[in-house]
Amino acid sequence: MRVTVIGTGYVGTVTGACLAYCGHRVTCVDTDARKIEKLRRGEMPIYEPWLEELLQLAAARGGIDFTTGLEAPAAESDVIFIAVGTPPLETGEANLCYLEAAARSSGAAMDDSRFRVVVNKSTVPVGSGNLVDTLVREGIGEAHPGQLKRIHFGVASNPEFLREGNAIADSLYPDRIVLGAEEERTLQVLRELYGPLIAQSFEAPAFLPRPAALAQVPVVTTTLTSAEMIKYAANAFLAVKIGFANEVANICERVGAEAPEVMTGIGxxxxxxxxxxxxxxxxxxxxxxxxxxxxxxxxxxxxxxxxxxxxxxxxxxxxxxxxxxxxxxxxxxxxxxxxxxxxxxxxxxxxxxxxxxxxxxxxxxxxxxxxxxxxxxxxxxxxxxxxxxxxxxxxxxxxxxxxxxxxxxxxxxxxxxxxxxxxxxxxxxxxxxxxxxxxxxxxxxxxxxxxxxxGIGRPQRAARTNGAAAPTMT
Ligand SMILES: NC(=O)c1ccc[n+]([C@@H]2O[C@H](COP(=O)([O-])OP(=O)(O)OC[C@H]3O[C@@H](n4cnc5c(N)ncnc54)[C@H](O)[C@@H]3O)[C@@H](O)[C@H]2O)c1
CATH class of the missing domain: 3.40.50.720 (NAD(P)-binding Rossmann-like Domain)
Structure with a gap:
């Protein structure tokens, strides 16, 4: 399939590289000309293990290129990913100005030659799927007055769960793929796009072998709102889990218990x-x-x-x-x-x-x-x-x-x-x-x-005064 990825940060570059590696023809777009120049020269604008190697393989498979111009690639794409930053404002709200610009420009680039899906991969507040839909419509309306009815597109939310530092493995071998959309036609396009990843039918790169137990990646199909909520709920849960471990560790330190032992015991x-x-x-x-x-x-x-x-x-x-x-x-x-x-x-x-x-x-x-x-x-x-x-x-x-x-x-x-x-x-x-x-x-x-x-959650003097060995698991 023909794919455009807007935003060449940690998420966009990795997404583009993985999709091209799986055989899709990808163009990555960024407004930051310095980043695009670097990527064109084969230099990485971010440090992410195996990204450079995967991009080289991706170029030889589906093909991947980098540009600051969205219009041409978006016009010929079946799928347009939005992977721009959504940094916090002072109020705690997500700053959606980059997302808004990306969605509007995507709409402006569309014509009636094909059905396109605009996929939001940025982490956006619940309800932003509707916002993307509105903005794409506005973009179409502004660029092609009177043609809104003839230009067909769908909007999906496909939250990203990659961990920086492990992003390539997380994207090639994900725990799950979440697809949120309101229309079956939109979901169908995404199932096809992610087909090689879902079925794990692509040849694993030599530097990142496929985990032995992985045969098929679960796909969670939801409404737009649920998909957006899944991303927030997952991150909130993980943050709370770490916070819980820290709270317990602080108590451990006071009562003379060894937090790492306690964590092994509960984990x-x-x-x-x-x-x-x-x-x-x-x-x-x-x-x-x-x-x-x-x-x-x-x-x-x-x-x-x-x-x-x-x-x-x-x-x-x-x-x-x-x-x-x-x-x-x-x-x-x-x-x-x-x-x-x-x-x-x-x-x-x-x-x-x-x-x-x-x-x-x-x-x-x-x-x-x-x-x-x-x-x-x-x-x-x-x-x-x-x-x-x-x-x-x-x-x-x-x-x-x-x-x-x-x-x-x-x-x-x-x-x-x-x-x-x-x-x-x-x-x-x-x-x-x-x-x-x-x-x-x-x-x-x-x-x-x-x-x-x-350390953290470790009493100053060793808690074990009887010379006993570290806890063992049998
Ligand atoms: N970094 C992560 O680990 C991670 C994981 C999961 C989800 N996310 C989410 O994914 C989104 C992207 O995160 P990131 O870390 O990749 O961000 P980033 O800041 O590294 O990259 C965003 C890129 O988008 C570009 N950009 C902004 N507006 C643009 C426009 N109109 N057109 C083209 N390019 C534009 C910027 O120049 C920048 O290069 C965020 O919403 C983030 O919350 C990030």
């Missing part, structure tokens, strides 16, 4: 599940905070106050402050101290810094008069560029960051940090204090390496 309950139960310095990223704010805003518009979701935001903010509290417990005064942050990205395997806990932690430390050094394997350039006012001293390695620092705070659990030479790091520091904000390290190993260690 094995099939009703609970082990994932998203890692206590830490709170979640971040472009989605959770923005989407919960937006859902709260929608609920308020309908006269409903969601106390649980409000609490999820509050708990998360407090969790980020734990890094500062723990540093104060160890160092008392932070003014004039040098604090080294390991990790800046909001999570490993991405360069995305949107709503990253590291930013708030760095900002607070700087306000308190501390010096902040940082090392991140990927996100330092993005941080320097996007947050020039943040007076962070960027370092070339974890060792450089640790050199002469008064404390080390592990903020992002990049895999490579797990194999750092802790003894070597401790020796370089003015004071060997380690705040392990993601419970990446084994406390005993860190202590033996010379660190004054504290």
């Amino acid at each position: 094995l309950d099939a009703r609970i599940g082990a994932r998203f139960l890692n206590p830490g310095l709170g979640w971040g990223g472009s989605c959770f905070g923005k989407d919960i704010q937006s859902l709260l805003h929608t609920a308020r518009e309908y006269g409903y106050r969601s106390r649980l979701l409000e609490a999820a935001l509050e708990v998360n903010l407090a969790q980020r402050q734990l890094a500062i509290q723990k540093l104060q417990e160890k160092l008392f005064i932070l003014k004039g101290r040098t604090i080294a942050l390991l990790g800046l990205a909001f999570k490993p395997e991405t360069d995305d810094l949107r709503d990253a806990p590291s930013l708030q932690i760095a900002e607070r430390l700087l306000q308190m008069g501390a010096r902040v050094k940082a090392y991140d394997p990927i996100a330092m350039e993005a941080c320097r560029e996007s947050y020039p006012a943040l007076r962070i001293q960027y370092c070339g390695s974890a060792e450089d960051a640790a050199q002469d620092a008064d404390a080390l705070v592990l903020v992002t659990e990049w895999k490579q940090f797990a194999s750092l030479d802790l003894r070597g790091l401790a020796k370089r520091m003015a004071r060997a204090i380690l705040v392990d904000g993601r419970n990446l390290f084994d406390p005993e190993t860190a202590r033996q390496a010379g660190f004054d260690y504290c």
Whole structure:
């Protein structure tokens, strides 16, 4: 099929690459000419593992190109995806100006040569499907006065669930595909488009083998409104789940229980599940905070106050402050101290810094008069560029960051940090204090390496005084 994807961010580029890899002819469109130029040169405007490799394969399969001009590709496409940003406004509402422009321009590009489906992949407030329909109509009306009845299109909501850092695998091997539309004809187009993914009939790329158990991807077909709600409900649930783990961890710390052990114990309950139960310095990223704010805003518009979701935001903010509290417990005064942050990205395997806990932690430390050094394997350039006012001293390695620092705070659990030479790091520091904000390290190993260690939900002194081994599962 012929496909246009509007927006070449994390979602749009990955969607375009996967669909072209599955054999569709794709054009990706963005108003940001710099991004388009980069993509044309084969350079990635974002860091996402395997994206470059997949784009190369995609070009040789269905074919994929990049442009700033929407009109020509949209005119010849069967499916037009909208994957533009929907960042939060000060009020918590989603800013729909990019979506509005994309929908209106899509309408303007249409003629009566074919039936087209406009698919909204951006996360938008419940009810935005109707808005897209209205805007496409307006676009058609403005560009082709009097021809609205002859130009046929459908609108669908197809929320995106990819995780940055794992986006290609999540898109090629999704847990489910949600398709929301009001007309069977529209759904039929999308079932055909996603046919290779639903049936898993495409040849898996060598670098990302298909999970052994995956034979068929479940498709959830819903109304437009339900599809929009599914996206918000999924993100809200995950944020609440992490918030719950953090709350329990904070209690663990006070009563002398080991939070990671507790999480193992509850996560094995099939009703609970082990994932998203890692206590830490709170979640971040472009989605959770923005989407919960937006859902709260929608609920308020309908006269409903969601106390649980409000609490999820509050708990998360407090969790980020734990890094500062723990540093104060160890160092008392932070003014004039040098604090080294390991990790800046909001999570490993991405360069995305949107709503990253590291930013708030760095900002607070700087306000308190501390010096902040940082090392991140990927996100330092993005941080320097996007947050020039943040007076962070960027370092070339974890060792450089640790050199002469008064404390080390592990903020992002990049895999490579797990194999750092802790003894070597401790020796370089003015004071060997380690705040392990993601419970990446084994406390005993860190202590033996010379660190004054504290994790999240881990009592200061080992709870096990009888020499018993870590909990085992039999
Ligand atoms: N990033 C994620 O992990 C993720 C996951 C699921 C859903 N989402 C949702 O998907 C949407 C996109 O997210 P993202 O992270 O890819 O955003 P992004 O900010 O990385 O990319 C959006 C792109 O859209 C472009 N754009 C804006 N207006 C345009 C227009 N009129 N025409 C063409 N291009 C335009 C921007 O220049 C930008 O490159 C958001 O609604 C987000 O909530 C994101």
